Ligand SMILES: Cc1cc2nc3c(=O)[nH]c(=O)nc-3n(C[C@H](O)[C@H](O)[C@H](O)COP(=O)(O)OP(=O)(O)OC[C@H]3O[C@@H](n4cnc5c(N)ncnc54)[C@H](O)[C@@H]3O)c2cc1C
């Protein structure tokens with residue numbers, strides 16, 4: 001059957017649905033000073049910095065009212081929806097907490113030794129000299145879920161209100177000025193009907209709104225459309241699947257691998273690699289991150305990670321151990337050319353992953369998100385002091401910062417890998433050494449959903465679950481602590497009768513087994529098939545939005561309850 005691109009079957013969703021004026025009567029609106037959507041590194045760093053700055057601004061604090069700063073977070077607790085490597089550059093932690101010693105940060109250890117291996121199906125060859133983008137000396141291994149809880153505690157101590165289990169589902173805009181957000185309804189049934197515990201959402205109006213929603217931000221992408229803020233190229237994403245293992249022997253270094261089991265050919269475009277990080281004496285994490293521009297509809301990052309663990313080199317690290325945590329999340333990978341052309345509009349700024357602030361060549365985003373949150377706080381305080389909601393100074397701050405400098409230097413790094421590993425790797429090395437000057441120019445990239453999909457053979461090699469080393473998707477979802485109600489409305493928007501290639505793409509790609517083709521249709525040879533959706537399995541990784549559908553927001557508190565991812 002001819003290849004077909006998922007973008008030809010757009011989801012039943014219009015971003016205008018989630019933008020509009022406040023609808024609650026003025027007396028019923030919740031008023032806050034600054035509303036921050038997202039309790040990740042960007043949002044929480046912004047909240048803490050705001051409170052630090054407000055200490056010296058009693059007049060402004062008074063003007064901001066009883067709730068000067070509120071963080072709206074959809075996870076059950078802060079950190080519940082956070083997942084990362086995480087090998088963190090310390091610059092933002094140092095800046096935000098100048099009086100804290102790293103021994104007081106929620107980190108496992110400083111990186112003193114690291115290595116990169118190229119894998120074939122049996123061998124692991126160390127890459128020497130190590131490509132510079134993999135050097136991690138002086139960074140710290142952390143869990144971003146733990147970091148989120150730590151930052152939330154610090155924020156609350158400083159007087160920030162954290163509204164967990166609350167999804168911001170609508171951006172409130174009047175006269176093209178952002179006025180806040182509306183929180184989602186709770187207690188609706190499968191068909192949207194009001195259940196006995198129904199509670200309507202509320203308008204949360206604010207003098208300033210910070211969108212720090214992370215990868216594939218729901219309101220952010222609607223705002224990019226509405227305010228015409230999209231960058232030069234479409235955003236692209238990689239999907240990361242991660243496990244935490246208790247192990248018998250401590251790991252003495254940070255490891256990255258390239259090569260097997262990914263097929264880096266120009267045909268299959270499985271660009272990515274693995275990370276294996278020590279987490280103290282008795283734990284390690286292992287994750288596989290792969291670009292969503294893959295073209296084989298049977299490719300699954302979840303199952304390729306299971307395959308990777310059967311490699312003798314990796315198996316030895318995990319030997320005698322036990323898997324204790326699992327999760328999945330996307331990471332924006334488009335880099336400089338995909339960043340929004342503006343980061344501020346009247347009343348609102350965008351900070352962190354949702355603004356594409358990730359250096360994918362180094363797999364780094366945490367410190368950029370935190371720096372961006374701090375710049376946002378500085379800009380907002382300066383503007384509000386002058387009774388202004390013009391936050392354009394934030395664009396300038398990001399432009400002149402380490403964020404844009406680093407991301408500009410690696411601006412063409414990802415696109416060459418669509419030419420295959422060897423040519424792509426050679427070009428990427430030249431770019432690293434010359435800080436992006438060679439070959440220069442602008443390597444264009446397409447949206448992941450524009451890639452034409454074929455049903456090929458990636459899945460032939462995936463191992464069966466043995467429940468010791470390898471696991472199936474449903475067991476993985478269970479370990480994520482996912483607690484989405486079975487009778488909640490379906491928050492995943494896709495077309496449900498599509499070409500087999502598109503349906504198979506979604507079935508294989510989703511790490512949480514949300515999509516299924518009914519058995520009789522799977523066995524048949526019809527060109528088009530149905531797709532059944534079990535939305536309660538969804539861990540909100542975001543991949544479906546990258547590959548032709550749309551993840552909307554379920555009820556606050558639904559989704560995973562990550563502890564140490
Ligand atoms: C597999 C993987 C490995 C990575 N490894 C590293 C690494 O080693 N080092 C590194 O520096 N970076 C790494 N990153 C990137 C890093 O994790 C991100 O750049 C960073 O977490 C971005 O922070 P953020 O605050 O912008 O977004 P997030 O961390 O995604 O936080 C966003 C928060 O907003 C909440 N939210 C979103 N929308 C709404 C809404 N509408 N209403 C309410 N709440 C909402 C979410 O629940 C979430 O808690 C990795 C990422 C992945 C996926």
Ligand code: SF4
Nearest residue numbers: 510538539541542544
């Ligand atoms: S349905 Fe949920 S878990 Fe599955 S790919 Fe989409 S966002 Fe990820």
